[in-house]
Amino acid sequence: MFPSLPESLVRNVVYPVYRGFRKDRVLDILDELEHNQFLPEREIEDLKWRKLSVLLEAAGRHVPYYRDLFEREGIDPAAFESPVDMAAIPFLTKEVIRGEKRKMISKDPLRRGYPSSTGGSMGEPLHFWCDTAAGPVRRANTMRGYRWTGSDIGGRQAMLWGFHLDRPLKDRISEGAKSFFNNIMTLSSFDMTPETMRRYAAKLRRFRPSIVIGYPSALTVFSEFCRGAGVRLPSPKAVITGGERLFPHQRDLIEEAFHADLFDRYGSREFSTVAHECSEHKGLHVFNDLFHVEVIHESGRAAQSGEIGELVITDLSNLYMPFIRYRTGDLAMPTERKCPCGRGLPLLERIEGRSFDSIVTPEGKKVGGFFWTWLSRAVPGIDRFQIEQRDRAGIIFRIVPGEGWRDDHMEVLAGKIRENCCENFRIDFQVVDDIPLTPAGKAKFIISNIEERLVIKSKIHKAHISGDAPEENDCLRIDAKLMELSNVAAFEKILIVNATSGARLETFALEAESGSGDIIACGAVSRLCRPGDEISVMAFTWSTGESGDFSNILVDEENRFVRYLTEKAGDRI
Amino acid sequence: MKRLLLKSMILGATVTQADLRYVGSITIDEDLIDRANMSEHENVHVVDHTNGHRLQTYVIKGERGSCVIGMNGAAAHLIKEGDEIDIMAYSWSSDDARPMLIELDSGNRFKGYAG
Numbered sequence: 001m002f003p004s005l006p007e008s009l010v011r012n013v014v015y016p017v018y019r020g021f022r023k024d025r026v027l028d029i030l031d032e033l034e035h036n037q038f039l040p041e042r043e044i045e046d047l048k049w050r051k052l053s054v055l056l057e058a059a060g061r062h063v064p065y066y067r068d069l070f071e072r073e074g075i076d077p078a079a080f081e082s083p084v085d086m087a088a089i090p091f092l093t094k095e096v097i098r099g100e101k102r103k104m105i106s107k108d109p110l111r112r113g114y115p116s117s118t119g120g121s122m123g124e125p126l127h128f129w130c131d132t133a134a135g136p137v138r139r140a141n142t143m144r145g146y147r148w149t150g151s152d153i154g155g156r157q158a159m160l161w162g163f164h165l166d167r168p169l170k171d172r173i174s175e176g177a178k179s180f181f182n183n184i185m186t187l188s189s190f191d192m193t194p195e196t197m198r199r200y201a202a203k204l205r206r207f208r209p210s211i212v213i214g215y216p217s218a219l220t221v222f223s224e225f226c227r228g229a230g231v232r233l234p235s236p237k238a239v240i241t242g243g244e245r246l247f248p249h250q251r252d253l254i255e256e257a258f259h260a261d262l263f264d265r266y267g268s269r270e271f272s273t274v275a276h277e278c279s280e281h282k283g284l285h286v287f288n289d290l291f292h293v294e295v296i297h298e299s300g301r302a303a304q305s306g307e308i309g310e311l312v313i314t315d316l317s318n319l320y321m322p323f324i325r326y327r328t329g330d331l332a333m334p335t336e337r338k339c340p341c342g343r344g345l346p347l348l349e350r351i352e353g354r355s356f357d358s359i360v361t362p363e364g365k366k367v368g369g370f371f372w373t374w375l376s377r378a379v380p381g382i383d384r385f386q387i388e389q390r391d392r393a394g395i396i397f398r399i400v401p402g403e404g405w406r407d408d409h410m411e412v413l414a415g416k417i418r419e420n421c422c423e424n425f426r427i428d429f430q431v432v433d434d435i436p437l438t439p440a441g442k443a444k445f446i447i448s449n450i451e452e453r454l455v456i457k458s459k460i461h462k463a464h465i466s467g468d469a470p471e472e473n474d475c476l477r478i479d480a481k482l483m484e485l486s487n488v489a490a491f492e493k494i495l496i497v498n499a500t501s502g503a504r505l506e507t508f509a510l511e512a513e514s515g516s517g518d519i520i521a522c523g524a525v526s527r528l529c530r531p532g533d534e535i536s537v538m539a540f541t542w543s544t545g546e547s548g549d550f551s552n553i554l555v556d557e558e559n560r561f562v563r564y565l566t567e568k569a570g571d572r573i
Numbered sequence: 574m575k576r577l578l579l580k581s582m583i584l585g586a587t588v589t590q591a592d593l594r595y596v597g598s599i600t601i602d603e604d605l606i607d608r609a610n611m612s613e614h615e616n617v618h619v620v621d622h623t624n625g626h627r628l629q630t631y632v633i634k635g636e637r638g639s640c641v642i643g644m645n646g647a648a649a650h651l652i653k654e655g656d657e658i659d660i661m662a663y664s665w666s667s668d669d670a671r672p673m674l675i676e677l678d679s680g681n682r683f684k685g686y687a688g
Contacts, residue, residue: 390666390670449666451580451664451665451666451670452664452665452666453580453612453615453616453662453664454615454616454662454663454664455612455614455615455616455631456598456614456615456616456631461596495629497630497646497647497648498647499593499646499647499650501650502647502650502651504628504629504647504648504651535647536646536647538631540616540631542665550614565596567596567597567633568633568634569597569600569633569634569635569636569641569643570595570600570643571595571596571597572592572594572595572596573594573596
């Protein structure tokens, strides 16, 4: 292993020279941000409002998605008088970004961006673009947070994070060089066996980090292991946690293991750091000079002080692909309390966890993270919890008990759950010592292992093969009109049953001209389905429900739509 | 990890009717659908012990208590009245899910659970 560089060398020489070479003004921006934070709250609000106005104007002018949206919804951002008027703009979701793709990107020829994506450890990754001009702002902002903890530029950072071990060698070398010159050591939370944790501890002792950064759950496992095995840890200036909810007992345990103050922060790949604790530890300061952060209650209005709501974020620095009122799926509690540190940045009481996963009741109602997060605080003594669902009839509720836990709390919890889900909802309580982490080393508090059944969703009944094309790729070409009516997509897997010959086969569907009445057997399909044969085409989907929408259509001899069918046993046509 | 696991199986069913002109797929007595933890419109695999044919189709409900097992439409080419069949349904489930297996007597009445 390489020895690390002296911190002062990185701070005074390597870092300024590298930034000067990049000409990205990170250090100037850092000065500006550090000036901003001590402005009165009112002045920071004004600063935010000026940046917000610029962002909205640019989005409406240069970004096709927002241009269309503002026009369709009759929104005129120029008429907005304060951030409160932002409520007129519909929320932006991951689904919208995935669907609109390039329409989200600015046509302004002067704007540049770079691609990025979320890790996807908790679901499907999101691919997006970040403004090239926002990169240095994010770096400076992260540095602002580090300085709150007592660390500085060049301070040795050890990161226990979700680093994949199977990256290509080229990436590992370039990242390794970057880490070396920035005094960063990376440890993977994917790999947390007793042997690797012993090795991590030894590496940390040699490295003597100024700050340790990690997921609360991974640092908890690591701290518990080191305490139990009597493994010594170095004492950094601070520990920073992020990436998931931090529970109070985890804070105590991690602070004790590292003999250091813990600073929680909130951020994501989409935005980098959005909120950060200061040395007063009175909550997380929102970086109000860089983001417009709203906390939206389940009912759709802004959450009041002490209520739980979803974080909805507008990034004031990303004009290349604007995130305006983006639903993060993360829950938080706002507060009106002021921090004695003197910074004019408002506080969030705490980050509560994620709201995307939900539990399904027998009637199909979805009960999301809001309820379960609230529930975990409805009785004292729940250190950690996890809810797993394997079928719609009920759940497994795992509890790691802490101070104040009594077994009769289970009855209280069961009552509240049944009130919200259904009377006979099955609740299997398990009081456990520990809850295992996901492979990435994160804690997940709702796990849906609900079984999915394969059910029929599309059928074209009594169709006739109108022609064949043995030279084409194997597939069935179907009049696009019939595909639309029966809810079959291009390239969807279909089952063809031949009522003339009895043959049955699977292939995929492609479109033939709409309204042509064509159903053409292509490739090897033409061996089993001959022109004139009567066939039915079926397509299936995965469902957790009893039975979903079934688009079942009857067609005539010329493959023209006749009517929708509802089948009962014994019906004849 | 979710796996495609056997969820339901009806063993030793006898086909009571097979008609090319009937719409649908496989008609199963609703009692048997419930007992086997199947559902209407669910995809099933049907294997014929009498002639070796195997096919997949989907379930439609037959009258409760009628003991009907009917092959409708094109499937009637392959599976005939009087044939002995098994009917299976799979689901995406966690590793330790266990299937529901039911056995029928020669009159398609529920005989018991099979291991």
